[in-house]
Amino acid sequence: MREWRFWLAENRSTLAAFAIFVAMFWIYVGNHPAGFTANVVQTAANKGVLLALVAMAQTMVVITAGIDLSVGMTFVLCNCLGSYLLAGDAWHTGVGLLLVLAAGAACGAVNGLLVIFGRLQPIVATIATGAIYFGLALWMRPDPGAADDFNSDFADFFTSKLAGGIPASLVSLAAVALVVWVPFSRSAIGRTAYAVGSSELSAYMSGAPIRAAKFLVYTLAGLLAGIGGVFLTFLTYSGEASSASGGTYTLYSIAAVVLGGVSLFGGSGSAIGAIFGALAFRTIGDLLFVFDIEPLWQPLFQGVVLLASVSIGATRLIGVRNRLDLFG
Amino acid sequence: MEIPAPLLRIEGVSKSYGGVRALDSADLSIAAGRVHAILGENGAGKSTLMKVMAGVVAPDGGRVTMAGRDVVFSTPAAAQAAGIACIFQELSLVPELSVADNIMINRSPKRFGLIDRRRQRERAEAALARAGAVDIHPRTPVKDLPLSRRQMVEIAKALARDPRILILDEATSALTAADVERVLALLRRLRDEGLALAYISHRMHEIAEISDDCTIFRNGRNVATYPSGTKSDDEVVELMIGREYRHVFPPKPAPRLGDGPPRLELRGLSWTNRLKDISLSAAAGEIVGLGGLDGQGQRELLLALFGALRGLTGEIRVEGATVRVGSPRQAKHKRLGMALIPEDRKTEGLMLPMSVGQNLSFAALRTYANLGFIDRSAEGRAIDEMIVALSIRVARVGSPAASLSGGNQQKVVIGKWLMTAPRIVLLNDPTRGIDVGTKQEIYVLLRRLADAGAAIVFYSTDYAELIGCCDRVLVLYDGRVKRTLVGEEITEKALIASALNLDVGAARAERTPGRAS
Numbered sequence: 001m002r003e004w005r006f007w008l009a010e011n012r013s014t015l016a017a018f019a020i021f022v023a024m025f026w027i028y029v030g031n032h033p034a035g036f037t038a039n040v041v042q043t044a045a046n047k048g049v050l051l052a053l054v055a056m057a058q059t060m061v062v063i064t065a066g067i068d069l070s071v072g073m074t075f076v077l078c079n080c081l082g083s084y085l086l087a088g089d090a091w092h093t094g095v096g097l098l099l100v101l102a103a104g105a106a107c108g109a110v111n112g113l114l115v116i117f118g119r120l121q122p123i124v125a126t127i128a129t130g131a132i133y134f135g136l137a138l139w140m141r142p143d144p145g146a147a148d149d150f151n152s153d154f155a156d157f158f159t160s161k162l163a164g165g166i167p168a169s170l171v172s173l174a175a176v177a178l179v180v181w182v183p184f185s186r187s188a189i190g191r192t193a194y195a196v197g198s199s200e201l202s203a204y205m206s207g208a209p210i211r212a213a214k215f216l217v218y219t220l221a222g223l224l225a226g227i228g229g230v231f232l233t234f235l236t237y238s239g240e241a242s243s244a245s246g247g248t249y250t251l252y253s254i255a256a257v258v259l260g261g262v263s264l265f266g267g268s269g270s271a272i273g274a275i276f277g278a279l280a281f282r283t284i285g286d287l288l289f290v291f292d293i294e295p296l297w298q299p300l301f302q303g304v305v306l307l308a309s310v311s312i313g314a315t316r317l318i319g320v321r322n323r324l325d326l327f328g
Numbered sequence: 329m330e331i332p333a334p335l336l337r338i339e340g341v342s343k344s345y346g347g348v349r350a351l352d353s354a355d356l357s358i359a360a361g362r363v364h365a366i367l368g369e370n371g372a373g374k375s376t377l378m379k380v381m382a383g384v385v386a387p388d389g390g391r392v393t394m395a396g397r398d399v400v401f402s403t404p405a406a407a408q409a410a411g412i413a414c415i416f417q418e419l420s421l422v423p424e425l426s427v428a429d430n431i432m433i434n435r436s437p438k439r440f441g442l443i444d445r446r447r448q449r450e451r452a453e454a455a456l457a458r459a460g461a462v463d464i465h466p467r468t469p470v471k472d473l474p475l476s477r478r479q480m481v482e483i484a485k486a487l488a489r490d491p492r493i494l495i496l497d498e499a500t501s502a503l504t505a506a507d508v509e510r511v512l513a514l515l516r517r518l519r520d521e522g523l524a525l526a527y528i529s530h531r532m533h534e535i536a537e538i539s540d541d542c543t544i545f546r547n548g549r550n551v552a553t554y555p556s557g558t559k560s561d562d563e564v565v566e567l568m569i570g571r572e573y574r575h576v577f578p579p580k581p582a583p584r585l586g587d588g589p590p591r592l593e594l595r596g597l598s599w600t601n602r603l604k605d606i607s608l609s610a611a612a613g614e615i616v617g618l619g620g621l622d623g624q625g626q627r628e629l630l631l632a633l634f635g636a637l638r639g640l641t642g643e644i645r646v647e648g649a650t651v652r653v654g655s656p657r658q659a660k661h662k663r664l665g666m667a668l669i670p671e672d673r674k675t676e677g678l679m680l681p682m683s684v685g686q687n688l689s690f691a692a693l694r695t696y697a698n699l700g701f702i703d704r705s706a707e708g709r710a711i712d713e714m715i716v717a718l719s720i721r722v723a724r725v726g727s728p729a730a731s732l733s734g735g736n737q738q739k740v741v742i743g744k745w746l747m748t749a750p751r752i753v754l755l756n757d758p759t760r761g762i763d764v765g766t767k768q769e770i771y772v773l774l775r776r777l778a779d780a781g782a783a784i785v786f787y788s789t790d791y792a793e794l795i796g797c798c799d800r801v802l803v804l805y806d807g808r809v810k811r812t813l814v815g816e817e818i819t820e821k822a823l824i825a826s827a828l829n830l831d832v833g834a835a836r837a838e839r840t841p842g843r844a845s
Contacts, residue, residue: 006726186704188697195690198679205636205668205676206691206744207660267681 013261014273020259020309021280028283031290038165045167046159046235048282050075052173053228054249055256055278056181056271057108057221062257064217065197065266066115066122070130071225072250074107076241077133078229080141083239086154086230087147093154097230104226105219107133112218116211130250137241144240146233155234169231173275176227180220181271189213197266255306256281281306335360335524336381336412336493341390342548343376345761350376352548353390356526358493363515363525365535365556368545369568369824370622370789374528377545378497381526382414383407405434413491415482415499421470428452428466431485455488456481460510476503483511487518494518495526500534501623512538530621532561532828544568561830569820576768577796578775581613583815589648591783592633592752597642602628604807606642610752610783615774617798617818618787620827625807626787627671630754633785634668635659646752660691660748667691667750669742669758677741678729685711685725687740692747714743719769735766742770746777753777753784759793771797791823805829 008015025044029036054071061068078100085096107129114125160168184190192213195203203210228249233239254264260277262269284305288298334357343351351373358364368374379385380392383401392399394410401407407414421430428449429436437447452466461480470478479499486494496515500508515538519525529535535542539556544567552559552567559567590609597606603625610616618626631637633644635653644651646664653659659666670676678687688711689696696707711725718739722732729740738758745753755774759767774797778784788794794801801813803826811826813819 006724010726183701186702187700188693188702189700191686191690191693191702194682194686195679198681199675201676202679203690205634205656205670207655207657208690208693209657263681267679 011270013268014270014276017260017273017276017280021276021283024280024283024287028286028290031287033290038161038167041165042159042161042167042169044283044286045170046231047286048279049169049173050228050231050235051249051252051256051282052275052278053176053224053231054253055260055274056177057224057228058253058257059260059262059269059271059274060184060193060217060221060224061122062254062262062264063197063266063269064193064214065200065264066214066217067254067264068108068111068126068218068221069123069250070107070111070126070133071221071253072246072248073130073133073137074104074222074225075229075232075249076246077107077137077140078104078226079232079236080137080229080239080241082230082233083141083146083150085147086151086233087149088151090151090154093151100230101223101226104229105223108219108222108225109215111222112215115218116214130246134241134243134246137239137246141239141241144238146238150237152237155237158231158234172231176224177272177275180224184216184220185270189216193217194267197263197268199267252281253278259306259309280309334358335395337393338377338381339391339393341377341380341387341392343380343385343387349548351380351387354545354548354550356543356550358524358526359541360492360524361519361522362540363519363527363538365539365542366526366528366545367530367535367542367564367568369791369827372545372568373548374545375497376548378414378416378495378526378528381407381412381493381495382416383412408489408491411490411492412495413486413489413493414495414497415479415486416497421478421481421485423471424469426467426469427456427464427473427481430470430481431455431466431488433485435489451488452484455484458487458514459484460514476507479503480507480511483514491523493524493526495528497528498530498623499527500529500531508534530828532564532830561828565821565824565828565830568824576771578772580775580799581779583799589645591647592785593643593645593648594633595643595645597629597632597640597644599628599632599637599640602807603632606804606807606809608785608802608809610785612751612781612783613778614800615778615784615786615798617794617801618785618804619791619794619801619813619823620804620810622789624804624827626804627756628807629804630668630756630785630787633659633752633754634666660750665749665751666754667745667748667752668754669738669745669756671756671760673734673737673741677744678737680730681728683726684715684720684722684729684732684740687729688714688725688744688747691744692749695747710747714747718743718746718773733763735762738762738770739766742773751782753782755784755786755788757787757789759788759790767793791820794818794823795820803827 029040032040034040054075057071058068081100081103085099086093087096111126111129114120114129115122118125158168158172162168162171189209189212192203192208192210195208196210196213200210256278257274258264259281260269260273262274284302285298288301336358338354338356340353340355341351342353354373354377356377366374376385380387383404383406386402399410431452432448437444437451449466456462456464456466459480461484464477464481470481500511503511512534515525527539541553542556543550543553544564546568590611593609595607598604606629608616618629620626628637632640633653635655635658644653651664653664658664674680689707693702696703696710715722720736720739720743722736729737732740759770774784774786786798795818798818801818802809803811803813803823805827810829813822
């Protein structure tokens with residue numbers, strides 16, 4: 001009983017994100033004309049997975065008390081790359097996929113090197129690199145489009161329904177979480193990333209490999225944003241260097257991370273929470289559709305719901321007796 | 329000599345932090361037109377008293393009167409409004425702002441609701457001129473100034489408030505000799521203008537030069553007030569001694585003559601102007617203490633050993649071999665086997681939001697990792713063993729480190745380093761701000777570590793600890809080893825005298841070795 005309660009306390013923020021998502025999705029499905037069907041879930045999943053992946057990317061960096069404003073641009077760049085490289089026969093498509101993911105990881109690695117060795121503040125370094133990544137995307141795809149031999153069967157597989165009506169995109173998301181997040185969170189270097197976010201000075205004085213940890217989080221962030229870009233290509237069969245979508249995904253990833261209980265001060269939270277935060281945030285947008293509210297109201301509504309959910313997390317501050325703790 | 333009616337009077341003021349009594353019904357009177365020096369060893373209550381006068385700390389009891397009227401300073405702003413300005417040891421400047429912005433930080437002249445930059449600059453220039461620091465340009469960002477110049481800005485900032493009472497806490501410790509002269513001349517001028525000055529310093533010759541009255545503090549209480557120059561240095565040291573020995577220390581073993589090179593040896597170590605030609609050796613099984621007043625280079629010495637300082641000259645030897653320690657990471661490597669229990673456990677020792685268990689295993693994480701992945705069961709076992717070994721009182725290993733008491737937090741920091749099985753243990757004032765029971769446990773632990781073959785370098789601001797724990801004590805003064813005390817020579821009198829750079833007390837202490845405790 002006691003153990004169970006401690007577990008609850010430790011995972012409170014992730015569970016809260018999950019609860020918000022379930023509540024939102026419940027309202028959404030309950031009011032959807034088609035109801036809870038495999039198709040509705042599939043559509044929601046395909047859209048949600050994009051933001052979920054970018055939010056996971058953001059989480060990596062935020063854990064070390066940094067912020068990555070280039071995730072959205074990496075996402076767009078990999079989308080454009082994917083529209084060229086995810087083409088031809090199975091073998092070519094496979095190699096293309098690896099190349100796109102390597103490009104994503106490389107974008108992240110550059111951020112990491114700038115932050116570690118250039119001693120730039122993460123926010124500045126990633127604004128600059130984000131602009132560069134977007135420039136590359138625009139150069140590559142001045143107009144939306146795709147390769148003539150784009151492998152749409154491959155793309156369809158990842159956006160289809162598997163046996164039992166489970167969306168393949170959700171399964172892929174779970175697989176990414178399992179392959180990237182779980183090992184990271186259980187590794188010595190992952191623990192170091194949390195320590196860097198909690199107190200970089202303590203981590204340094206403990207002789208921890210803080211540079212390696214920072215390099216890894218930025219690289220993984222690039223990789224995850226790249227996977228997101230690949231999914232966008234799967235969904236749209238094309239690449240588009242859209243500045244709006246890059247900026248929106250960057251900002252929404254921060255919102256999703258906060259909603260998912262990851263502290264922007266670093267050192268706490270999990271990518272699993274961020275995934276639910278992203279799914280919940282997406283669902284908020286879809287709610288307007290089922291309630292037949294004009295799309296003009298969407299940003300305002302999203303903002304209000306975001307503020308409300310984040311405020312719930314701030315209620316613990318009401319109980320603070322020592323004012324100095326507010327700054328801790 | 330007639331002493332004028334006091335401007336500020338403190339009567340029976342007490343203050344406790346947790347269980348520690350920092351001030352125990354202390355009295356002090358400061359008169360206008362006089363410089364009042366306040367003396368006492370580390371932890372005698374001087375700084376707390378200053379903080380009470382400055383409104384930084386609210387006293388638990390007692391009375392403060394100003395010009396005969398009762399006053400209560402609940403905030404620093406209230407004290408400032410009453411005409412009290414403070415210059416603290418820790419600088420209160422904002423590094424990113426300019427000198428002028430800092431000087432006028434909460435009283436900038438306004439025009440149409442906006443800061444009038446021109447008038448602000450004029451006033452800042454006037455304040456700098458009054459402080460005798462005309463060489464500082466008001467537009468320089470404070471972070472670009474060296475420490476001695478910042479201290480002058482701090483003084484100008486205090487003067488810009490037109491105070492009636494000026495409190496200086498170790499205000500000259502960062503200054504160059506020329507600046508000290510200028511500051512002392514300035515203080516004399518301010519005294520002649522009718523200000524009341526309270527002057528805390530460890531530098532006896534400055535006190536002799538400037539003060540009119542002196543008050544000695546001991547154990548949070550004023551033990552003597554006398555007109556300056558009426559007591560000898562020896563009498564002053566006598567008055568400062570007399571802390572009770574509340575702690576029980578484990579017995580010291582007879583000195584062992586080890587064969588082979590010492591575990592740790594320093595030869596002529598220097599760093600900027602903070603460490604000067606320091607030589608030290610610590611054998612396996614030995615506890616070497618670092619003494620002296622706070623801030624004489626002890627902290628830098630430990631950081632230098634642990635690889636946190638750049639630009640060291642001199643030689644560090646571990647087990648006879650010359651080594652280069654480039655980072656804490658190298659220092660903790662098996663080859664060197666060092667551990668540093670840092671000064672500030674909250675920022676340098678712990679990751680407060682992370683769990684007790686994660687903190688404990690963090691420094692030794694590699695030991696519990698296979699191919700980079702943490703073997704959680706091995707980690708958990710080691711954590712549990714350490715919690716039992718140090719009897720850390722914690723509800724659960726998953727609780728955040730922030731939820732523990734100060735003493736238990738310190739045990740976590742120590743445990744974290746014991747898990748790396750260090751052969752050289754460096755401690756930077758590890759018992760500061762923790763309860764007596766935990767202190768005793770730490771003393772016993774240190775001796776046990778030494779007996780198990782570790783070499784220990786132990787800095788403490790508490791002289792009683794140095795006397796009770798150490799086989800040898802190096803007293804540092806201004807970055808230099810002033811004196812090395814061995815065995816029976818380690819007495820409170822010898823420690824204080826050499827810490828104050830006085831030779832008279834030291835000579836006396838040598839004539840009477842051994843001390844009734």
